[in-house]
Amino acid sequence: MSKVPNMPKSWREETKPHKFCPGCGHGLILKALGEAIDELGIQDRVVFGCDIGCSLLSWDFFNVDAVQTHHGRTTPVMTGIKRARPDRICIAYMGDGGGYAIGSGHLVNAAARNEKLTVILANNCNYGMTGGQMAPTSLPHMKTETTPYGRDPEVTGYPTQGPEMVAAITRESAYVARGTVANVRQLKNYIKKALQNQIDGTGFSFVEALSGCPTNWSTNAKDTWAFIEKGMTEYFKVGEIKDPAKKEA
Amino acid sequence: MAKTVKLALAGEGGQGVQSVAGIIVEAAYNEGMEALYIPNFGVEQRGGVSVAYCQISDEQIGSPKFVYADLVIALSDRAVRRTQQYVNKNTVFIYDSSIEGVEKDLPANAKKVLAIPALDTAKKELHPRVFNVIIMGAAIAVTKIIEVEAAKKALEKKLGYKFEQDPKLRELNFKALERGAELVKDLV
Amino acid sequence: MTEKPIQGEKRVFMTGNEVVAWAALAADVDIMYGYPITPQNEVMHYWTRLSPKYGRGFLQTEDEISAGFTTCGGVLSGKRAFTATAGPGNMLMQESMTMAEMMRIPTVLVVQQRGGPSTATVIYSQQEVTMTCFGGNGEGLRIVYSTSTHQELFDYTIKSFNTAWKYRFPTFVLGDGYQAKMRESLYIYDPAAKGIVMEKTVPYLGQEGTPGVDREPQHLRNTYNTEEELNEQVNNLVAEYEKIAPEVIEYQTFNTDDADIVIIAHGVVTRAAQAAVKELRKQGVKAGHFRPVTLRPIAAKELKAVAGKAKKIIIAESAQGQLEKLVKDAIYGIATPLENYFRPGQGITSEELVDLVKKGM
Numbered sequence: 114m115s116k117v118p119n120m121p122k123s124w125r126e127e128t129k130p131h132k133f134c135p136g137c138g139h140g141l142i143l144k145a146l147g148e149a150i151d152e153l154g155i156q157d158r159v160v161f162g163c164d165i166g167c168s169l170l171s172w173d174f175f176n177v178d179a180v181q182t183h184h185g186r187t188t189p190v191m192t193g194i195k196r197a198r199p200d201r202i203c204i205a206y207m208g209d210g211g212g213y214a215i216g217s218g219h220l221v222n223a224a225a226r227n228e229k230l231t232v233i234l235a236n237n238c239n240y241g242m243t244g245g246q247m248a249p250t251s252l253p254h255m256k257t258e259t260t261p262y263g264r265d266p267e268v269t270g271y272p273t274q275g276p277e278m279v280a281a282i283t284r285e286s287a288y289v290a291r292g293t294v295a296n297v298r299q300l301k302n303y304i305k306k307a308l309q310n311q312i313d314g315t316g317f318s319f320v321e322a323l324s325g326c327p328t329n330w331s332t333n334a335k336d337t338w339a340f341i342e343k344g345m346t347e348y349f350k351v352g353e354i355k356d357p358a359k360k361e362a
Numbered sequence: 363m364a365k366t367v368k369l370a371l372a373g374e375g376g377q378g379v380q381s382v383a384g385i386i387v388e389a390a391y392n393e394g395m396e397a398l399y400i401p402n403f404g405v406e407q408r409g410g411v412s413v414a415y416c417q418i419s420d421e422q423i424g425s426p427k428f429v430y431a432d433l434v435i436a437l438s439d440r441a442v443r444r445t446q447q448y449v450n451k452n453t454v455f456i457y458d459s460s461i462e463g464v465e466k467d468l469p470a471n472a473k474k475v476l477a478i479p480a481l482d483t484a485k486k487e488l489h490p491r492v493f494n495v496i497i498m499g500a501a502i503a504v505t506k507i508i509e510v511e512a513a514k515k516a517l518e519k520k521l522g523y524k525f526e527q528d529p530k531l532r533e534l535n536f537k538a539l540e541r542g543a544e545l546v547k548d549l550v
Numbered sequence: 551m552t553e554k555p556i557q558g559e560k561r562v563f564m565t566g567n568e569v570v571a572w573a574a575l576a577a578d579v580d581i582m583y584g585y586p587i588t589p590q591n592e593v594m595h596y597w598t599r600l601s602p603k604y605g606r607g608f609l610q611t612e613d614e615i616s617a618g619f620t621t622c623g624g625v626l627s628g629k630r631a632f633t634a635t636a637g638p639g640n641m642l643m644q645e646s647m648t649m650a651e652m653m654r655i656p657t658v659l660v661v662q663q664r665g666g667p668s669t670a671t672v673i674y675s676q677q678e679v680t681m682t683c684f685g686g687n688g689e690g691l692r693i694v695y696s697t698s699t700h701q702e703l704f705d706y707t708i709k710s711f712n713t714a715w716k717y718r719f720p721t722f723v724l725g726d727g728y729q730a731k732m733r734e735s736l737y738i739y740d741p742a743a744k745g746i747v748m749e750k751t752v753p754y755l756g757q758e759g760t761p762g763v764d765r766e767p768q769h770l771r772n773t774y775n776t777e778e779e780l781n782e783q784v785n786n787l788v789a790e791y792e793k794i795a796p797e798v799i800e801y802q803t804f805n806t807d808d809a810d811i812v813i814i815a816h817g818v819v820t821r822a823a824q825a826a827v828k829e830l831r832k833q834g835v836k837a838g839h840f841r842p843v844t845l846r847p848i849a850a851k852e853l854k855a856v857a858g859k860a861k862k863i864i865i866a867e868s869a870q871g872q873l874e875k876l877v878k879d880a881i882y883g884i885a886t887p888l889e890n891y892f893r894p895g896q897g898i899t900s901e902e903l904v905d906l907v908k909k910g911m
Contacts, residue, residue, distance in 0.1 A: 157760040176762025193623020222612035400732035424825035427897030
């Protein structure tokens with residue numbers, strides 16, 4: 114029996130409390146994912162892969178088989194598993210650097226091939242593990258370690274709109290959504306629908322989760338939430354972008 | 363045949379030197395010999411000189427590359443220039459007599475240099491399409507790697523499905539093989 | 551059950567790339583992942599034509615990084631999986647091969663060496679020796695077979711799957727463009743007909759039962775937190791590698807017992823060296839040839855013994871001293887004079903070697 118209240122059944126109690134910084138969004142995303150796994154009853158079939166970056170700290174997070182891969186390479190590792198073992202539910206978990214920068218080629222091509230795979234990507238506008246450098250998702254004028262005077266879009270471009278990009282290159286059978294840790298219930302539903310899309314063998318599924326990084330943002334609790342709910346949410350629109358279930362209904 | 367016979371066939375893309383080389387080594391293999399065939403496959407194969415390197419022997423063949431060939435057949439001016447490097451005093455060098463402007467490029471150190479009217483024969487007596495089969499006939503006649511009958515069998519194997527549709531094609535190919543041998547009879 | 555791809559044994563005449571595809575089929579390989587690069591392409595061409603008939607899989611990936619990592623994924627899921635590449639592609643696959651080293655993932659990678667550095671030629675070289683043996687950030691904990699004939703290409707491709715799964719180190723078949731593209735004869739066979747038993751494969755991930763309920767979950771990682779933790783992990787890997795090395799090492803000698811001059815060569819160049827020794831012996835020259843079959847681990851003890859007895863050593867390779875580095879490392883302390891015959895990116899013939907030996911006499 115779980116001694117910790119509200120802990121998803123698929124979480125591994127022995128590895129809790131988890132290793133993320135106080136106030137980090139990863140715990141909330143993984144809670145939503147854990148509940149989604151529980152509610153779908155797929156704990157025995159899930160294979161979980163995590164990237165390098167803070168997402169790697171989830172390698173022993175669940176009572177599911179898991180592999181921690183290389184930076185950006187979680188998508189191909191999980192693709193390889195899914196192709197060889199289509200009966201498994203494969204989840205690739207990564208950050209914005211892993212998904213939109215170093216691993217963007219893999220993400221784009223896995224989506225284009227409509228791999229029966231679920232990618233969950235935490236967007237916190239920076240490289241957390243390496244100390245807060247500019248990420249593809251850093252907001253315009255945002256100060257990071259490599260944009261100490263603020264991100265100048267003229268020099269470094271505008272933030273990557275990941276789900277919009279994935280939606281643009283996938284067919285109707287893909288599920289694409291952007292959730293936020295500010296609404297965990299909604300995020301869990303998106304993740305559930307994404308996993309269901311894989312379970313049904315329909316197609317690729319992708320959920321970006323807006324997440325907080327108070328350590329590198331140097332924000333207190335109030336400012337962290339404000340940044341997610343205002344700054345990020347204004348730029349990155351929360352909602353479902355592609356839903357095969359709706360199309361068919 | 364005691365030693366390894368080394369053969370370099372060179373021509374322009376589309377002249378069919380690679381397919382002829384393929385049929386020759388396949389025929390030798392079918393006769394129980396060891397054969398090794400390596401096409402040049404550099405980037406230059408697109409629009410460059412195409413060279414086929416073949417070795418046929420009674421025993422296991424050494425390195426896939428060779429320094430000097432026993433027989434070089436060059437089917438274009440560029441091929442003549444390109445294949446000089448494979449010629450030494452034991453090499454028979456054959457080129458098509460229709461190639462112009464290569465008099466100065468012909469190897470001076472070859473055992474024998476011979477121009478044969480293969481292209482002309484194909485055009486006038488047979489069909490331009492069997493030009494490479496004439497070359498094949500010449501090659502096997504000079505090297506004596508295989509009997510004409512074995513070459514015919516190999517052609518049958520490769521082109522049998524076409525021969526079935528048009529038996530005249532078989533006749534044409536076999537004729538080409540024999541004409542090729544005749545063109546080099548002075549050497550044999 | 552589908553029919554076996556090869557019944558018994560038969561003599562065939564084909565290109566090396568075709569040989570690799572047939573060997574993988576015969577070895578019960580479940581899936582190939584690949585990305586186009588010359589001179590390896592026909593491995594994929596033949597595999598994609600043959601494999602569907604026997605219910606095997608294929609995925610063409612977006613690049614070699616992905617081909618390497620999807621291969622790791624396939625193997626982690628418990629399947630016999632492989633990929634093939636060359637040159638710049640081999641470079642991109644080094645990243646995934648380090649993961650395979652660290653996590654003991656029994657991947658198989660067939661390398662058909664082409665010229666380097668950079669794009670260079672699509673033809674031939676032996677310039678991928680260092681990279682295939684030691685590529686990546688780490689200690690080169692791999693097994694590398696350097697083949698020289700189509701027969702070996704077939705034999706060692708089958709063997710590499712068993713070596714990989716038995717010892718759980720990434721295993722490489724190091725061929726080259728000549729071997730890839732040339733045609734020669736060989737015997738292909740059903741491994742069972744030769745008494746070869748394929749090592750059982752086991753899923754690292756995705757076994758039956760609910761983790762945490764019926765069994766412990768598999769949590770695999772390649773990241774370590776402290777110097778001590780990593781050092782211990784690498785020490786363990788190295789100890790395991792050194793323990794199995796004597797079982798894995800393969801080499802051949804030709805007339806080395808009384809040889810004054812020993813030619814050391816690997817891969818396709820061994821053919822020239824073998825022929826050269828034969829010719830030199832005919833001429834009364836006491837020449838011999840040592841050929842490492844496994845380049846990693848290398849038969850250091852045996853090589854040292856042969857080198858120590860010789861009056862002169864010649865290292866012949868189609869690279870600028872990549873084999874030489876392995877040899878020097880193996881024979882350290884021996885005073886026998888060493889001569890090099892380096893032809894980076896170029897084939898080497900027996901005639902050249904005969905001339906070289908005689909010139910030096």
